[in-house]
Amino acid sequence: MTKFIIDNGAYSAKWGCSTDESPKLTPNYLTKSKNARETYVGSELDECKDFSGLFYQLPFQKGMLVNWDLERQVWNQIFKKSAIDLAQTQLIVTEPIFNFSHTQECLEELVFEELGLDGLIRINAPNLTAYKYLKNNSKDFCLVVDSGYSFTHIAPFYRGNIILEGIRRINMGGKHLTNYLKEIISYRQLMVMDETYVINQVKEELCYVSTDFELDMKIAKLKGKENRITRDYVLPDFANLCKGFAKSQQESTGIPLDSEQIIRLNNERFSIPELLFHPSDIGLNEMGISEAIVHSVESLSEEIRSDLYENIVLMGGNAKFSGFNQRVFNDVRCLIPSKYKLNVSTENDCLGCAWQGGKKLAENETEFNELIVSRKTYEEFGHSICKKKFDIIN
Structure with a gap:
């Protein structure tokens, strides 16, 4: 049975089999050339000769998947390139934190009814990054900062479980x-x-x-x-x-x-x-990343704050900016009491770290089998069984 992972970002999809060393990247959108005569789906954009005045059509709006016709075209291209047998494939796919129930149902219908995959795990990207970090470092707690295309999420985790009351979202990406x-x-x-x-x-x-x-x-x-x-x-x-x-x-x-x-x-x-740290510079009434980190941790029990401050993990495309890690450290250090130790780490592959977390999950047969919903189970119980299983981890 093939295990396939798609970190379905709003700007790029990171994908590959669990046996691959690293993910492949595909633009998660359609583009039209200036004369509107040619349309490029996902990685077909590499064939474009003139990138001036490109018109974008994105499946995601404000971080949420709203156009399934576009997403279906991108996924069809991904699966065609991967050359896998979908009926013998189990899929791990990421979704945004606090995703809409209707979007989740559409995803499950696409996976099981249209594509005919054998199994599904629906999980958010920070959760997969936290899974990899906690396993590699033998930790119980971490705080994941996911700064991507549409927004930035701050999400605390305890033993792989997201702490809902500590989640913060900044509409800046x-x-x-x-x-x-x-x-x-x-x-x-x-x-x-x-x-x-x-x-x-x-x-x-x-x-x-x-x-x-x-x-x-x-x-x-x-x-x-x-x-x-x-x-x-x-x-x-x-x-x-x-x-x-x-x-x-x-x-x-x-x-x-x-x-x-x-x-x-x-x-x-x-x-x-600098807008990531001061969104108010362009009139957005939002906290900056460093302030949101402190706001998230301080909203939780005092007993776990020290562990969270010692295990801050940065991911997403914006974490690739030079100086990003040091700036977060400097700002947070100034905002918290000196009694707390502070450690801010950045994944080597800021874009692919969630995919790598999915790979690590796929390698753990026991945990993988506990989370997977098979096509047979879905056909018997429908969306309710997916909601029951995946709401626990999301």
Whole structure:
């Protein structure tokens, strides 16, 4: 029997068999080219020659799966590439925390009735990350910070079980950062409001989390070589250059060479990710990540706070920003009493850590078999048996 894992993120799906060393990544959306003549499903986007003005169609909206027609196309592509026998496959798939019951039922119908898979475990991504962390480190408690495309979740765990009253959600994620960067560049330099794909690459290559915001702002105001922050990004022309690239600090003069078209980033490099820690900068009445971590832990029993502060785990696409781990540590350290020890760790693969947790679960036959709902059981009891089993872990 094949065990297959899909970490079904709002921006990318991480997938593969439990026997694989690492997951494969597929864009979890459809894109249309500028002339709207070609549509690319998931990883078909690799075949695109011109990434300018791409139009996105996402199955997820505000972190929740709302368009099953689009999701079905992406999943069909994933299963076609994996070349597995669906009737002999058991699936571990992730869902958002506090997912809607109707969405859960649709997922189960797709898995059992349309695709005909043999079994299902429906679980949230932070739970799988916590499972892997607790098993690897022989711990009872951990606090998972999942900062992804649409939102950021803070979720405490005890022996693999989520502590519901400690969950916090911040409606700030990677798409907000990309959209804000588009606005800033369009206002200051060049109209790029339709260039989501390109500006997302700019963000990923050049942006970082500041560990000393005031100092970085002072440096950003300096001129010439004293300013170590300003960098140039060469935009693709999709003729001679299909993918843009960031110039080194020495090469970043602000003067384009030959036919180059450049974007020059200065304080935007660190002020954009700063939104994760101060969403109020763009008018969102939300806590920042560090504040939400403390708010989550302090809402729980005093007896377990020390264990949670010592086992904070960062995951998700935004955890890849340089300086993210250190910034969370610095901020939380300032907000909590000195009597608490603090440890903040980042998974080696921030995007694939939930998938790796699923792989570890699949390798534990006893726990896997306790959680799995088979197609035969589903046909007999329907959604009620899935709700009974999966609500315990979610």
